[in-house]
Amino acid sequence: MLGDHGGGQAELKLAADTLVADWRAKGVHVYYLTNTGAAQKVSAYLSEKKVAPGGHAGVAESAQVMFLDFKVQGMLYRWAKEHDVGDEELDWIFQYPHGRGSNAGLIHHEPNHANHLHVRFRCARGDSSCE
Numbered sequence: 001m002l003g004d005h006g007g008g009q010a011e012l013k014l015a016a017d018t019l020v021a022d023w024r025a026k027g028v029h030v031y032y033l034t035n036t037g038a039a040q041k042v043s044a045y046l047s048e049k050k051v052a053p054g055g056h057a058g059v060a061e062s063a064q065v066m067f068l069d070f071k072v073q074g075m076l077y078r079w080a081k082e083h084d085v086g087d088e089e090l091d092w093i094f095q096y097p098h099g100r101g102s103n104a105g106l107i108h109h110e111p112n113h114a115n116h117l118h119v120r121f122r123c124a125r126g127d128s129s130c131e
Contacts, residue, residue, distance in 0.1 A: 011083055018079075028115045067110035068117040070100050 019028075073096035080090060095105040110118070 015079060015083075022075075023115070026115060063106060064120045064122045066107040066117055066119050067113050068107050069111070069114040070096055070109035072114050073107055073109070 073094050077090060077094050077096045080093075091104060093106055095102050095108045098104040100109040107117075
């Protein structure tokens with residue numbers, strides 16, 4: 001999880017700590033990076049790899065679909081609800097609670113994806129090497 005310069009940092013840190021506590025025994029690592037240059041380092045790395053780090057056509061906009069276990073989606077969904085994330089945004093992000101067969105949301109259920117996720121990116125406009 002990557003912090004920012006804005007508000008909500010304590011909540012992000014708490015979310016990371018909660019995930020660490022819940023998943024450590026299963027060998028899952030969750031990292032929280034504060035805004036001590038981490039965002040710039042991530043942006044530089046993504047730019048070096050020719051991936052727009054943010055804004056129009058950035059990572060958040062260019063993800064076509066993400067795959068994550070439905071139960072884990074439910075945990076994240078409930079946490080987001082408890083922290084006042086709106087229903088419209090939750091519906092855009094999660095397939096949960098609409099059912100595993102639903103086409104709702106960016107994040108879709110995939111079996112055996114409780115400890116990791118996959119992101120499928122759209123091809124960038126003009127990238128003839130991408131199919």
